Amino acid sequence: MNDQSTRPLPSWNDSEAKQSILTFVEKVTTTDSPDFVPPAERIATFDNDGTLWVEQPTYTQLAFAMDRIKALAPQHPEWKTTQPFKAVLDDDLEALAAGGKKGLIELIVASHAGMSTAEFEEIVTDWQDEARHPRFERRYTELVYQPMVELLAFLRANEFKTYIFSGGGVEFMRPMTEAAYGVPPEEVVGSTIETRYEVRDGEPVLMRLPEIDFIDDEAGKPIGIHKFIGRRPIAAFGNSTGDREMLEWTGAGSGPRLMMLLFHDDDEREYAYGSAKGLADPMLGAFPPSLMETAEEKDWIVASMKDDWNQVFAFES
Amino acid sequence: MNDQSTRPLPSWNDSEAKQSILTFVEKVTTTDSPDFVPPAERIATFDNDGTLWVEQPTYTQLAFAMDRIKALAPQHPEWKTTQPFKAVLDDDLEALAAGGKKGLIELIVASHAGMSTAEFEEIVTDWQDEARHPRFERRYTELVYQPMVELLAFLRANEFKTYIFSGGGVEFMRPMTEAAYGVPPEEVVGSTIETRYEVRDGEPVLMRLPEIDFIDDEAGKPIGIHKFIGRRPIAAFGNSTGDREMLEWTGAGSGPRLMMLLFHDDDEREYAYGSAKGLADPMLGAFPPSLMETAEEKDWIVASMKDDWNQVFAFES
Numbered sequence: 001m002n003d004q005s006t007r008p009l010p011s012w013n014d015s016e017a018k019q020s021i022l023t024f025v026e027k028v029t030t031t032d033s034p035d036f037v038p039p040a041e042r043i044a045t046f047d048n049d050g051t052l053w054v055e056q057p058t059y060t061q062l063a064f065a066m067d068r069i070k071a072l073a074p075q076h077p078e079w080k081t082t083q084p085f086k087a088v089l090d091d092d093l094e095a096l097a098a099g100g101k102k103g104l105i106e107l108i109v110a111s112h113a114g115m116s117t118a119e120f121e122e123i124v125t126d127w128q129d130e131a132r133h134p135r136f137e138r139r140y141t142e143l144v145y146q147p148m149v150e151l152l153a154f155l156r157a158n159e160f161k162t163y164i165f166s167g168g169g170v171e172f173m174r175p176m177t178e179a180a181y182g183v184p185p186e187e188v189v190g191s192t193i194e195t196r197y198e199v200r201d202g203e204p205v206l207m208r209l210p211e212i213d214f215i216d217d218e219a220g221k222p223i224g225i226h227k228f229i230g231r232r233p234i235a236a237f238g239n240s241t242g243d244r245e246m247l248e249w250t251g252a253g254s255g256p257r258l259m260m261l262l263f264h265d266d267d268e269r270e271y272a273y274g275s276a277k278g279l280a281d282p283m284l285g286a287f288p289p290s291l292m293e294t295a296e297e298k299d300w301i302v303a304s305m306k307d308d309w310n311q312v313f314a315f316e317s
Numbered sequence: 318m319n320d321q322s323t324r325p326l327p328s329w330n331d332s333e334a335k336q337s338i339l340t341f342v343e344k345v346t347t348t349d350s351p352d353f354v355p356p357a358e359r360i361a362t363f364d365n366d367g368t369l370w371v372e373q374p375t376y377t378q379l380a381f382a383m384d385r386i387k388a389l390a391p392q393h394p395e396w397k398t399t400q401p402f403k404a405v406l407d408d409d410l411e412a413l414a415a416g417g418k419k420g421l422i423e424l425i426v427a428s429h430a431g432m433s434t435a436e437f438e439e440i441v442t443d444w445q446d447e448a449r450h451p452r453f454e455r456r457y458t459e460l461v462y463q464p465m466v467e468l469l470a471f472l473r474a475n476e477f478k479t480y481i482f483s484g485g486g487v488e489f490m491r492p493m494t495e496a497a498y499g500v501p502p503e504e505v506v507g508s509t510i511e512t513r514y515e516v517r518d519g520e521p522v523l524m525r526l527p528e529i530d531f532i533d534d535e536a537g538k539p540i541g542i543h544k545f546i547g548r549r550p551i552a553a554f555g556n557s558t559g560d561r562e563m564l565e566w567t568g569a570g571s572g573p574r575l576m577m578l579l580f581h582d583d584d585e586r587e588y589a590y591g592s593a594k595g596l597a598d599p600m601l602g603a604f605p606p607s608l609m610e611t612a613e614e615k616d617w618i619v620a621s622m623k624d625d626w627n628q629v630f631a632f633e634s
Contacts, residue, residue, distance in 0.1 A: 185547030230502030
């Protein structure tokens, strides 16, 4: 990570988006400013998929789930003819998308349960180490956005706590967030499945059950923020309709606020799917015109990947 | 709070309990010790009721719920003849106890829902300011154990994060934990009820619903620890059967561990109910012989309020 003490956010162009961040951080950290915010209240929340790392051509966790489904398929002959499993076995992303979030949850439940939390962590860690992204041919953990990594570090250097609030599974993220983002497990919140406490041969374990506990998306994000932090963030970062409520909730507090959406409009360095037209599949990172309208109306910053970032990935340099 | 830099834990007598704490903290913080634990992994979890503050003659939150039920009773004439509400209106703690945890939850749900989270916080804050404990005639927030407040501060001074994991409602605790214990809201975990995100006159609010979301007690404690922190604590403190699984889970990790139960055996300065015989009501702070056996078997420290503490409350001095 760059030393940002003399030149913060080096991968950001000197445009309005960067200036908005710098101005905001300066005013909340200047002791004699009327906008000063004590460090304890400097909470910033970040979406993960499409905000901190790549979510195309599918969510990383979906790629993981698909690999798991394929590995488990011999024990489930019925999957050959049942959706959404058939779509996975056929590598048919269109059919998968047709199943919507409901199908996604079915896949998650079938592929993410039935083992202890410790066993699952090992499965995830192994996969994240071995799997490669189809286009970039790199580990998914390398496909984190360098400008956002710098932003996280810059905020923490200014005594912010930087939380992740993602629709993704918390136990899929925690093995990678510390190394990739500098975010410790206790500041990562995501969707969860139910677990059961059991004592096996005298050793307590937490077994993962095929049942959804909490979906940390849309209205689930402010609900989760209230449950996990108990304070309202003063800054929030997202990239899709799933982040709307988190930004609304953040913006509704009193005092200075920073809300930002990342707009994916760079198909050379990453992907361009930043509008409803950009992608057939509304499940993945949708940024419809209605969200753009809300952003304009509420003065949320919309950062353009193409125009506001001079570098997308660390491996480019 | 005392400066503990020269003489830590001044309200603890120089007995085995105190010595165990000091030895543990020294070995996990000594860089060249084989038992050294990096600061990020120094997680300590504390039960609240009966571990950090008084839980007799009833849980503080139950006293609050009873006051709320009485205030709401005119709108619920049926409560005069229905348990557990009748027991509350008659101040009949015995009948309340007969209803067990199920009855308790009914009271919580009836008295803690139907308002926004912001409104509830105000109700709780007002009550905590006004209500007085029947025996000590002080605010409940003054009835925190000085030795435990010192222990929390001592651990934090040694780069521990000190979390509360309580069966009590998180939104009943968060208004008081920072001032009383130095624990910020994001390090307080408790039972929760469901909330719903709504936009009211353009302002987003979280409405509290009459439905249990999560009970942070017994097996719920390790489940909550895994969900909220994602790391295993290296130290855990409790006082009753509701803490058994938290201590088991903590103890099952590798490396140095500290597990401690507080035994209430001091009816002069506080209460003596530290055994199954001590209290008719198994609902409140039960410490049955079976728990004492487990403590002996697993080398959990049992701290005696009578013998190990030279001071119980700050206001004594």
